Amino acid sequence: MARNxxxxxxxxxxxxxxxxxxxxxxxxxxxxxxxKAGVSKGGLLYHFGSKAALIKGSLERLEHLxxxxxxxxxxxGDRLHLYYLExxxxxxxxxxxxxIAAGRLAQEHDEAKTALRKTREAWFDxxxxxxxxxxxxxxxxxxxxxxxxxxxxxxxQDEALGHVKNVxxxxxx
Amino acid sequence: MARNxxxxxxxxxxxxxxxxxxxxxxxxxxxxxxxKAGVSKGGLLYHFGSKAALIKGSLERLEHLxxxxxxxxxxxGDRLHLYYLExxxxxxxxxxxxxIAAGRLAQEHDEAKTALRKTREAWFDxxxxxxxxxxxxxxxxxxxxxxxxxxxxxxxQDEALGHVKNVxxxxxx
DNA sequence: GTCTATATTGCGATAGAC
DNA sequence: GTCTATCGCAATATAGAC
Numbered sequence: 407m408a409r410n411x412x413x414x415x416x417x418x419x420x421x422x423x424x425x426x427x428x429x430x431x432x433x434x435x436x437x438x439x440x441x442k443a444g445v446s447k448g449g450l451l452y453h454f455g456s457k458a459a460l461i462k463g464s465l466e467r468l469e470h471l472x473x474x475x476x477x478x479x480x481x482x483g484d485r486l487h488l489y490y491l492e493x494x495x496x497x498x499x500x501x502x503x504x505x506i507a508a509g510r511l512a513q514e515h516d517e518a519k520t521a522l523r524k525t526r527e528a529w530f531d532x533x534x535x536x537x538x539x540x541x542x543x544x545x546x547x548x549x550x551x552x553x554x555x556x557x558x559x560x561x562x563q564d565e566a567l568g569h570v571k572n573v574x575x576x577x578x579x
Numbered sequence: 580m581a582r583n584x585x586x587x588x589x590x591x592x593x594x595x596x597x598x599x600x601x602x603x604x605x606x607x608x609x610x611x612x613x614x615k616a617g618v619s620k621g622g623l624l625y626h627f628g629s630k631a632a633l634i635k636g637s638l639e640r641l642e643h644l645x646x647x648x649x650x651x652x653x654x655x656g657d658r659l660h661l662y663y664l665e666x667x668x669x670x671x672x673x674x675x676x677x678x679i680a681a682g683r684l685a686q687e688h689d690e691a692k693t694a695l696r697k698t699r700e701a702w703f704d705x706x707x708x709x710x711x712x713x714x715x716x717x718x719x720x721x722x723x724x725x726x727x728x729x730x731x732x733x734x735x736q737d738e739a740l741g742h743v744k745n746v747x748x749x750x751x752x
Numbered sequence: 753g754t755c756t757a758t759a760t761t762g763c764g765a766t767a768g769a770c
Numbered sequence: 771g772t773c774t775a776t777c778g779c780a781a782t783a784t785a786g787a788c
Contacts, residue, residue, distance in 0.1 A: 414753085430686030432604060435781060447783090449754045457782070510686050512732050513603030519732050526734065541742040548725030548739060549718065555728040556721075559685050559692050561699065566721060569714040576750060587771085609764060620764090622772045630764065 415453050418443045419464055423507035430510055436460075461511060465521045468504040472525050475501055479532050486536040487546050487579065490529065491570060494550035495563045506558055526551075542577070588626050591616045592637055596680035603683055609633075634684060638694045641677040645698050648674055652705050659709040660719050660752065663702065664743060667723035668736045679731055699724075715750070 421442035425434040436457060440450040454460040475493070482489035496502055505525070511518035526547070534543040549570055557563055594615035598607040609630060613623040627633040648666070655662035669675055678698070684691035699720070707716040722743055730736055 430604065432687050436783085437781075445753095446755055448756070451783070452753060452755095455783095509732075513683050513686070514605050522732055523734060526729075541745040544739055544742040545722060545746040548729075548743065549721045550725070551728045552721030552724030555724045556699075559682075559695055561696060566717055569717040570721065572714040573718040573750070577746070608762085610762085618771095619773055621766095621774070624765070625771060628765090 414443070414445065414449075415463070418445070418450055418453055418460070419467055420503075422460055423464055423503050426507040426510045427503060431514055434510075461515060461517065464504065464507055464511070465517060468501075468508055468521055468525070471501040471504055472528060476528055476532055479529075487533060487574075488571070490533060491546065491550055491553070491567065494553045495557065495567050497557055502557075505554070509554075509558060542579075546574075587616075587618065587622075588636070591618070591623055591626055591633070592640055593676075595633055596637055596676050599680040599683045600676060604687055607683075634688060634690065637677065637680055637684070638690060641674075641681055641694055641698070644674040644677055645701060649701055649705055652702075660706060660747075661744070663706060664719065664723055664726070664740065667726045668730065668740050670730055670736075675730075678727070682727075682731060715752075719747075 418439060422434055422439045425438050425442060429438075436447050436450060439460070440447045443450070450460075454463060479486050479489055493499075493501075508518050508522055508525075512522055529550075530543060530547055533547055534540055537543050537546075553563055553566055556566070591612060595607055595612045598611055598615060602611075609620050609623060612633070613620045616623070623633075627636060652659050652662055666672075666674075681691050681695055681698075685695055702723075703716060703720055706720055707713055710716050710719075726736055726739055726743075729739070
């Protein structure tokens with residue numbers, strides 16, 4: 407198993423975030439993270455010297471994933487806002503997992519709140535540039551936030567996207 | 580100070596929820612709740628025999644507040660959907676505090692997830708009855724969820740409501 | 753780079769005095 | 771109805787072997 411150090415660090419971050427998603431901050435203990443990643447607690451603490459370092463690592467990875475997502479949005483051209491909403495409802499992608507993990511952490515850690523705020527600002531800027539209409543951009547972002555929120559609590563999202571697209575069509579979108 | 584038992588229980592629930600809102604689940608320890616409510620840990624455990632009982636008490640109180648809010652929505656008549664959005668952005672009310680507390684708890688406790696789901700269903704039913712348009716009702720609810728989500732992470736909500744009302748006006752609302 | 757102890761702290765909960 | 775004292779346990783983190 408994995409002697410590559412950066413590969414082990416990624417595995418530890420994956421384990422941390424997936425425990426955060428499933429059990430919340432109380433479930434993401436160092437013991438549980440190490441076990442899930444298949445290393446000992448000592449092994450974990452070699453790569454991340456403290457729990458704070460683990461949190462920092464997760465938030466930094468989120469920042470990279472968001473930057474990539476912003477590029478993907480821009481590549482969607484005319485469908486940019488639709489791409490945004492479709493991916494807001496998505497579950498199981500690396501970005502989604504990091505984002506939910508950050509949401510869990512945000513209830514206790516200001517760095518996570520800040521990371522979430524920066525993420526939202528980046529998305530708003532792209533939406534607003536594309537639509538040229540701040541009211542519409544903010545409304546669409548709030549709808550995306552709403553879908554993220556519901557998914558966060560395990561609520562079904564199947565009908566939501568269709569309903570939203572229906573309403574957007576009435577607005578000429 | 581307060582010899583009335585139900586008054587003390589209310590004060591304990593207030594303390595629990597406000598600690599949950601400010602510091603998350605990790606900050607809402609029995610010690611901290613008791614100190615904030617001005618009683619000893621033993622005193623707290625007389626009223627709520629366990630942490631689970633404290634959680635249950637908070638979720639039951641939420642249920643009552645939501646039932647009251649649904650009545651207030653109905654009383655708003657034509658402005659029902661606007662009333663819903665205005666109160667979604669509100670902070671500091673008892674309902675708001677209970678709702679955020681439930682959001683914190685939901686990351687770790689399924690009872691809280693269930694309570695949140697029931698709350699959303701109640702609101703959707705009222706919105707849908709009023710608008711007679713499920714797509715619109717769900718979209719408006721998602722916008723409300725989005726505002727709740729942002730407020731949850733301390734993000735400014737000042738412009739949001741104005742932008743949303745602007746877009747709703749374009750839809751004849 | 754990964755492991756097994758172990759020190760230390762703080763949590764939820766119980767027992768029993770007042 | 772409220773208190774103090776204390777037990778048992780789990781969490782973060784350190785020390786040092788391999």
